[in-house]
Amino acid sequence: MLKHLFKLIWKRKKSNALMMFEIFFSFLILFAVWTLGVYNYHNYAQPAGLETDNVWVAFINFNAPNDTIKMQYKELVDQQMKRYPEVKNFAYTSSNAPFTFSSMNSQFSYQKNKAMSEIMAVGIDFPKVMNMQLSEGRWFNEADQSGKFKPVVITRHFAEELFGKEKAVGKILGDGNEIGPKQTQMQVVGVVDYFRHKDDFQALSNCVFRPSEKWDDTMVMKVQEGSGAELEAKISKELARLGKDWSIEIQQMNNMKDNRNNLVMVPILILMIVCSFLVFNVALGLFGVLFQTISRRKQEIGVRRAMGATRGAILWHFIGETAVIATFGLILGVFFAVQFPLLNVFDVEAGIYFTGILLSVISVYLLVTVCAFYPSRQASMLQPATVLHEE
Structure with a gap:
């Protein structure tokens, strides 16, 4: 099954390469946001050592x-x-x-x-x-x-x-x-x-x-x-x-403490809004590319359905194919991300970076799954007789 997926991905390497780079940059954005969030939460969870009430x-x-x-x-x-x-x-x-x-x-x-x-x-x-x-x-x-x-x-x-x-x-x-x-x-x-x-x-x-x-x-x-x-x-x-x-x-x-906290929180919130906007645009791009790609493969889908493939099999085939493409983009992104704990950048604990990497990987897989689900579901709903007749 994986060998077949790799062949299909290689056959469309130009369009898939674009998706890989989109996923790569999405991972870097999410890595920055998640790492910053984990770092600040880790500090916030530590005891203050003093009380400011009254x-x-x-x-x-x-x-x-x-x-x-x-x-x-x-x-x-x-x-x-x-x-x-x-x-x-x-x-x-x-x-x-x-x-x-x-x-x-x-x-x-x-x-x-x-x-x-x-x-x-x-x-x-x-x-x-x-x-x-x-x-x-x-x-x-x-x-x-x-x-x-x-x-x-x-x-x-x-x-x-x-x-x-x-x-x-x-x-x-x-x-x-x-x-x-x-x-x-x-x-x-x-x-x-x-x-x-x-x-x-x-x-x-x-x-x-x-x-x-x-x-x-x-x-x-x-x-x-x-x-x-x-x-x-x-x-x-x-x-x-x-x-x-x-x-x-x-x-x-x-x-006074609230004022100091705002100086930290406001830039983080602005960064999260900007990053959310960028990731949303990447998600729209992925959705469009997947929808167009699946639309061009109606004949393949019709042949598969005629040979006995179920709707579920078609659905998970395209989701799996997208996940494999995402994995290649993630491998490149993780390679750059692990340099931060290895080089001790910003003097941050390695565990915080690795937590940020893990959360970013999970977020990317959720993102591509959501983007691929609807086009894949539309593909699974196609009737073989209708598709082959159109072709």
């Missing part, structure tokens, strides 16, 4: 002439914040607080290994505000800051990149500079497994938490459930009265 972010401009006065202003703010029973916990952070559009990176070293990481300055109560859980060690405290080394908490991804399988807690890090007076040494006191602070689709990444500095003027706060605009306006108004020309803006972290 968390607000206050951006405070103290308008202080120097850091000494700013520290005095911050003490006033601390006293005022403790007067609100609706505020459970609060902590200062650097400008790159979770789900902001700010970023701060630095290089770290351990022995001969070096790695880049996001670095975030946070207050001691930051894990209480964000409901973060440590898998190893503990969070730094006031006593740690007077020690020989600067205390830091790191993510599991960063620990594996810098230390491998070694235990991270207690390790001494450098700031990436050569050994010398300019190098700042830090000691790891804790490890968190997950910390997705950019959007819900962020891959596992490096992040280092260090104690907040005196110039940090962004604040995260955990408020009671149900707190709304009234409390937000009250805090903004009363904090602004503490100093001259202060400006305070408070945003809900859930809204």
Whole structure:
């Protein structure tokens, strides 16, 4: 049966070659969409490592002439914040607080290994505000800051990149500079497994938490459930009265996270719409080519029916022939697709690429089956006497 199909396909190699290339390009389009979708879903399914419900972010401009006065202003703010029973916990952070559009990176070293990481300055109560859980060690405290080394908490991804399988807690890090007076040494006191602070689709990444500095003027706060605009306006108004020309803006972290998620989702949706349009046009082309091809083979169909072929046999013959043509196009497409995991393109896990390949292959076979079904069914409905009489 297969030998016969190959002969028929080779006899019409020019028209079939066009179908193979259409299927090849359809596979590449589907591979890109499926791989991107699987990649983002894989990241989304990972634990976030923090909670944003009932968390607000206050951006405070103290308008202080120097850091000494700013520290005095911050003490006033601390006293005022403790007067609100609706505020459970609060902590200062650097400008790159979770789900902001700010970023701060630095290089770290351990022995001969070096790695880049996001670095975030946070207050001691930051894990209480964000409901973060440590898998190893503990969070730094006031006593740690007077020690020989600067205390830091790191993510599991960063620990594996810098230390491998070694235990991270207690390790001494450098700031990436050569050994010398300019190098700042830090000691790891804790490890968190997950910390997705950019959007819900962020891959596992490096992040280092260090104690907040005196110039940090962004604040995260955990408020009671149900707190709304009234409390937000009250805090903004009363904090602004503490100093001259202060400006305070408070945003809900859930809204900030939604904005960051939209920056990821909107391009994906646009890509899916464009790719769907392209695949739909390819499907129409396949349908037309198959319909025309089957129409030209009425005499062959009539002879087969006259020799005893059933309607089902005719139907599945043409669907099988189309599937074989699709297989040749898929072989070419899979050859190019497997280069991505082999060459580790975009530093994406190989399993994500192979899942994208599998889903793309299934999608192509479904596509060609749907496109071939109606023309094949029309061919199976032809009566041998009518067809042979026309010929």
